Amino acid sequence: MAPNADNLSAVLYGIKDLRLEQRPIPVPSDNQVLLQMEVVGICGSDVHYYIGGRCGPFIVEKPMVIGHEASGTVVKTGKNVKHLKPGDRVAIEPGVPCRSCQYCKTGSYNLCPDVFFCATPPDDGNLSRYYVHDADFCFKLPENMSLEEGALMEPLSVGVHACKRAGIEFGDVCLITGAGPIGLVTLLAAKAMGAVKVVITDVLSKKLEVAKELGADYTIKIERNMSEEDIIKKVVELLGQEPNKSFDCTGIESCIRICVAATAAKGCAVLVGMGKVEINLPLSKALAKEVDIRGIFRYANDYPTSIQMVQSGKINVKPLVTHHYTLEETLKAFNTAHTQEGNPIKVLIHANPNWKPS
Numbered sequence: 001m002a003p004n005a006d007n008l009s010a011v012l013y014g015i016k017d018l019r020l021e022q023r024p025i026p027v028p029s030d031n032q033v034l035l036q037m038e039v040v041g042i043c044g045s046d047v048h049y050y051i052g053g054r055c056g057p058f059i060v061e062k063p064m065v066i067g068h069e070a071s072g073t074v075v076k077t078g079k080n081v082k083h084l085k086p087g088d089r090v091a092i093e094p095g096v097p098c099r100s101c102q103y104c105k106t107g108s109y110n111l112c113p114d115v116f117f118c119a120t121p122p123d124d125g126n127l128s129r130y131y132v133h134d135a136d137f138c139f140k141l142p143e144n145m146s147l148e149e150g151a152l153m154e155p156l157s158v159g160v161h162a163c164k165r166a167g168i169e170f171g172d173v174c175l176i177t178g179a180g181p182i183g184l185v186t187l188l189a190a191k192a193m194g195a196v197k198v199v200i201t202d203v204l205s206k207k208l209e210v211a212k213e214l215g216a217d218y219t220i221k222i223e224r225n226m227s228e229e230d231i232i233k234k235v236v237e238l239l240g241q242e243p244n245k246s247f248d249c250t251g252i253e254s255c256i257r258i259c260v261a262a263t264a265a266k267g268c269a270v271l272v273g274m275g276k277v278e279i280n281l282p283l284s285k286a287l288a289k290e291v292d293i294r295g296i297f298r299y300a301n302d303y304p305t306s307i308q309m310v311q312s313g314k315i316n317v318k319p320l321v322t323h324h325y326t327l328e329e330t331l332k333a334f335n336t337a338h339t340q341e342g343n344p345i346k347v348l349i350h351a352n353p354n355w356k357p358s
């Protein structure tokens with residue numbers, strides 16, 4: 001490595017063993033770009049890998065660079081890259097699929113079994129100073145968008161994809177369970193796509209306050225003594241009707257049950273949160289109402305929509321950002337995301353050594 005070649009990287013070795021160490025600066029191949037990493041958000045899955053060494057079926061078995069919600073600046077382009085040049089600021093879509101399986105060929109590349117996905121074992125993420133990525137999964141940011149907003153295009157795309165799967169249209173009335181980052185981006189996307197009324201639930205009032213700021217029409221603070229029936233009654237009372245689209249953004253059994261049971265006849269319940277492998281649901285209620293229950297897996301072809309929604313001012317993701325850290329402060333950042341001390345929503349890490357807090 002050249003003496004000034006700083007590629008400090010946040011490498012997860014195992015449970016609560018996250019180290020900052022130097023890695024070689026990678027070289028882009030013909031269809032890739034070398035990126036100076038700028039902003040990397042911490043996702044719930046990053047925290048799962050850090051605290052438990054696993055997320056769903058994926059287990060950290062060898063050291064892995066963490067991070068997948070990111071923006072960067074192009075430093076160098078491979079010889080086939082036409083749409084980007086050095087200096088361009090980009091949002092990085094972290095999943096690069098095989099491009100040749102049936103799912104890829106038919107546009108559902110999020111379901112590609114051979115996808116490379118940043119910080120899903122064994123694939124390295126991009127919480128580092130430098131990183132190479134396929135150029136066609138890097139989206140140039142418009143002048144009026146910041147690198148912080150660029151990093152938020154990843155979670156926003158989950159919300160956009162969830163709303164597309166629900167078929168959100170003008171006049172929809174929605175229930176969202178969970179006001180964490182994914183519940184909030186789903187709220188933003190649902191409102192922007194035409195939902196007229198959205199009620200969102202959470203156990204923490206701080207999260208519900210942010211939801212209000214982001215356009216939630218109603219909020220329900222879930223208390224320990226509330227039964228599923230109590231919550232559904234409250235949802236219907238506030239909306240004036242049963243929601244025709246529901247989104248579970250918690251992965252918690254009781255919340256998924258509420259979404260499924262509360263949805264109006266002919267409506268759709270979308271399961272966005274990931275939880276236990278086996279979940280007990282009131283299915284007979286759903287089938288008697290012809291309620292569709294749909295899953296979502298990441299996103300596909302949603303980055304351009306997410307960027308245009310922010311560029312045009314139809315969606316404002318800025319209120320999601322609560323905490324900022326430098327790359328050197330990665331452990332502190334993960335501690336904040338894990339302990340939830342200081343009521344974080346989205347914790348951002350600034351990987352560019354020239355970043356200064358504003």
Ligand code: 572
Nearest residue numbers: 043045055056057058120274297298
């Ligand atoms: O930002 C995308 C994203 N997707 C998540 C979780 C966090 N962030 N998903 C839920 C978990 N699955 S997974 O396949 N996995 C652990 C990789 O079970 C991916 C989608």
Ligand code: ZN
Nearest residue numbers: 043044045068
């Ligand atoms: Zn994520």
